[in-house]
Amino acid sequence: MINLRTTIYSSLEGLPRMECHNFFHSLTLFRICERTPRMKPYLAVVTAEGGRVVAHLVGVVRHRAVPLPPFLYSHCLVMGEGEYEECAVAKEDLFLRMLHALTKKLQNRVAYIEFSHLSSKMFGYGVFRRCGYFPVHWLNIHNSLHSRRPEERLSEKMRKRIVKACDKGAEVVAVDGEEGLVAFSRLLRKHNRLKPKRYIPDANFFRELMKTDNGKLFLTKYKGKVIGCCACVFSGSNAYLWYSASLRKSYLRLHPSVLTVWHAIKYAHTHGYAHISFMDVGLPFQKNPYREFILQFGGKPVSTYRWFRFSFRWLNSLMSWLHRD
8 A cells, every 4th residue: 555645835845856747737837826916826746655746736726806795706726637647546546635635725715616628528527526526518629730730720711811911911929028018918908807707817927927938928919009919838749828818899800819819829830739729718608709719710629527616515515406417
């Protein structure tokens, strides 16, 4: 029997040595969130004999203000199920240890905990249920970049819009300084101001991300005016479009959202990434304009679950009943 120990860390002090290959569960992301206002990272670590790390995952508590009571609340987001080393213990058993420890640590400290972008739809189904989580059907979208060129997957309508925008002088450039970062943050906040679920980090999050090899920020410009932006992150052989925004009404004929997303796809393809995933294509409603927009770039929709657990027991019980299978 292997002796295992599960520990939750909220700072980098005292951390055991570990290998990180997944950006969303890396010490890099932990440091970025630690240095960002209104964010607090938690690292769940399972160690075996000799202090060897066999599993770890990062959850990020995000503090936000809302216009209605309670006006301030916190929630925790975990993207994926963590990282695992070779071990005699089953992956789901290690995940149970981390999930239980993280849930216990954050109980009554956050309004809810959310797990998204798991490697497979059914991963940890029984484990989540045992810890009081309930599933919500969701759709993820990713584009394959290794078998066909991105141009071959484009719809004809999108192809014409891209050509039209470029012919009129619109261009996409990388953010490389403080002035560009300020413009990026301003547009991102303006675009998402009326979207209650959309959490936009403090500008320092993107400032720290730019310092790493795992992130890239882009601005779409027309005659010196910023009309679109997006943030991409890279992990292993995959790219992820995490945040995006555009001035859709003011520059409707230039289709800045199209050009912005297209540049992210082309950048990922040019730099040899196998896939690009779109981190948030909206709530799982049957009709979703943004999801339909993203699919026109030739992506593949994948049915999955997002798992939630509310700290209020009555609310969690109600939501579990509403989302029962």
